[in-house]
Amino acid sequence: MATLAPEGPITLLSDKKDRPQPATIDGQELLREITFGGITSLILRAVVVLGVPEILARQGPGASLSAAQIAARLPNCAHPNVGALDCILKYMARRNVFQLIGSDEEPQYGLNDVSRWLVGNVGNVSPILLLHTHEVHMAAWNHLHEAVLENCVAFGRLTGKPVFEYAREHPDYSRTINDFMMCYSKGMMAVVLEHYKGFDDLKSIVDVGGNVGTALSEILRVYPHLKAIKFDQPHVVANAPRISGGSM
Numbered sequence: 001m002a003t004l005a006p007e008g009p010i011t012l013l014s015d016k017k018d019r020p021q022p023a024t025i026d027g028q029e030l031l032r033e034i035t036f037g038g039i040t041s042l043i044l045r046a047v048v049v050l051g052v053p054e055i056l057a058r059q060g061p062g063a064s065l066s067a068a069q070i071a072a073r074l075p076n077c078a079h080p081n082v083g084a085l086d087c088i089l090k091y092m093a094r095r096n097v098f099q100l101i102g103s104d105e106e107p108q109y110g111l112n113d114v115s116r117w118l119v120g121n122v123g124n125v126s127p128i129l130l131l132h133t134h135e136v137h138m139a140a141w142n143h144l145h146e147a148v149l150e151n152c153v154a155f156g157r158l159t160g161k162p163v164f165e166y167a168r169e170h171p172d173y174s175r176t177i178n179d180f181m182m183c184y185s186k187g188m189m190a191v192v193l194e195h196y197k198g199f200d201d202l203k204s205i206v207d208v209g210g211n212v213g214t215a216l217s218e219i220l221r222v223y224p225h226l227k228a229i230k231f232d233q234p235h236v237v238a239n240a241p242r243i244s245g246g247s248m
Ligand SMILES: C[S@@+](CC[C@H](N)C(=O)[O-])C[C@H]1O[C@@H](n2cnc3c(N)ncnc32)[C@H](O)[C@@H]1O
Pocket: 164, 181, 182, 185, 207, 208, 209, 210, 211, 212, 213, 214, 215, 216, 231, 232, 233, 236
């Protein structure tokens, strides 16, 4: 892909007094960090899709396993590439996502305060990672410059549809969005409910675009007297869990 060059010749500043401050190595390092950021999140995605945090959590608190031991526990995988898994885990351990135990030659991996947020039902942020690294999202980011040049939305430029219309036709993507919303809304509503007291005097509440009802069920937990109405697309409501507490 060609990059867009600025108009006119580029002037090289040779006169010392006109020259900007020399670029420091810190600036170059920052650009490298930004460049590799996208790759790092995809490596973390591989870790989550393989189920590594859950495999480690099942061993019990403080447990650690080698890459070979983790590979032997991967479901439906007769011939895992242990070397590739070890590279992935070592990289993530260097980014402080796992605890590295033992030597570089015989490393073992365990959960730490970072990777514990990738297991269980409370505060697990995997759904946020899985939506933002979903292949259709990653592909859409590649059209961001077209959003500027053509005054369009990058996701629509790629798929020909707005996000929620695309989701209607792609059940797997729709599930990824709904899992994300459940995770995101729960965290956000905890903060809203701590500070916002506007629900006190209401009798009923409607969430227009209520997704699977996460925000509503959090509100009903604190305000069970409310009659709550969830409004969303038929395919979303059809797969939504029943909300307990309050009157729906
Ligand atoms: C960002 S989510 C809302 C999350 C929800 N309010 C919560 O806090 O958990 C937006 C929702 O709007 C829904 N939506 C989009 N277009 C819609 C339409 N035309 N009719 C009904 N719902 C729609 C989507 O299906 C999606 O679930």
